[in-house]
Amino acid sequence: MSITRESIAQAYQAIQDEITKGLTALDGKSTFVEELWNREGGGGGRTRIIQDGNILEKGGVNFSAVHGQLPEVIKKSFGVDDDQFFATGVSIVIHPNNPWVPIIHMNIRYFELNEEVRWFGGGIDLTPHYVQEEDAQFFHQQLKDVCDQHQPNFYNDFKTWADNYFFIKHRQETRGIGGVFYDKLTPEKTGLSFEEIFNFSCDLGRSFVGIYTELVNRNRERAFGEREKNWQLLRRGRYVEFNLVYDSGTRFGLETNGRIESILMSLPAQANWAYDFKPEANSLEEKTLSLLKKDINWIK
């Protein structure tokens, strides 16, 4: 393989830089606070957190590159005896203050086991507090454009994967309108070389700023009141439920003694719960719930 773990980590770091720069410009008020950390077993990361922005209420753009002995619990879940791993990636979650602006999540990651087994994983998904079909169409079209440059099946396959992954089983609703999600991509599975898969993951990472900037600018000036705020906080409650109950990255981090504050940067500044809340008939809130389903074809 012509690409090395170092070159991948370096490229991902550059993507972190590009994204924090882009989001800082987008917000116009708050800046990212950086924290550098080292992992006891090897490697470390750059956690970058933004809080109380003009539009970005709370979020993180984190990079890490860690290596060492694979924790016992993961060896078991992977079914392997090998125990030297390397992992690098960029993880983003952004919670905006304006309920008309969607929550966004992105992750690109690379994993190596004993310098033999290698794969890429990642995805981008969108969680609008109010689903707006034209925004959903734009979002999915952008992701499809990135995918189509690399492999004709990627968008459909990874869109389905996202629908299934970002699903709150106990609520029987999707977290949002999905996006793309993929894991353990190898040349065998994709027909692409490692370098080509790597390039795909970089293109996905580099699409982030453009996509989110457009979605923020479309909605940031829209007025909202107590009703919309309340709904946003309830939807954030669902986001918390997904992340703490199902998200494998979060649970993996909690079980393996990861850096807790970096992992839980995905949680919002505030989330609410109300007993058995039912939106009014024919409201935008009800419409949103009706669209939190798998297998919606957002690109008309």
Added chain:
Amino acid sequence: MSITRESIAQAYQAIQDEITKGLTALDGKSTFVEELWNREGGGGGRTRIIQDGNILEKGGVNFSAVHGQLPEVIKKSFGVDDDQFFATGVSIVIHPNNPWVPIIHMNIRYFELNEEVRWFGGGIDLTPHYVQEEDAQFFHQQLKDVCDQHQPNFYNDFKTWADNYFFIKHRQETRGIGGVFYDKLTPEKTGLSFEEIFNFSCDLGRSFVGIYTELVNRNRERAFGEREKNWQLLRRGRYVEFNLVYDSGTRFGLETNGRIESILMSLPAQANWAYDFKPEANSLEEKTLSLLKKDINWIK
């Protein structure tokens, strides 16, 4: 066994009645809204929710008595082939609005498998936003008094059990100041008859109103400002983390298609997260953190 599932369910229902009555009187403003529900596979429950009270911001006092085929996932975790179960219990979580008043949780439950295997489980634990040693002492003394009437080892054993159970591993802190927790109690394990274990669980249930009334009345008139409110909301974030990540009752319910709104009544009306929040040196907040540890002997 002279006690039947019917007599246990009836006694637990009476305890639910007594507690909702006591808490309604304590609050003085809001009342419980009752929802009766049936379980598809057999049985049902009475969910009682209070919201927006004088002092009880959000909480539930739920009773259920369900039976039928044991779900596959539980058969596996129990390591049994038997598949007819009966379960009844009362579950309570109360989130007060005043940060000086503690969050409280209680559960008493009885489980039967094929009319052969039987056990009792339950507990009460307290989560003060600000740990106050005199309240902690009162709380633990009350629990010890109930335990001591039944078995000399109960308090020590169940206090240790609670310390270990109500532990937020990824934060390396206890949820609160613990209390008592027990599970799968049988005559073999306790030296008591089923009827005596049952009587213990009822006494624990009946101690609830007196204990919480005292703790509420000690603190309900204490003034608080933005600082205390903010701290309360962050502590509630930890409560959400515990319940969604670790609490076995919650995870059991989510995995077995339980009644979601009844299960998640344990979540607060509002919870906050802030990146890497550190309390001021020598503050009451810092003192509280220093007391969220196992093996503190609260009864001096």
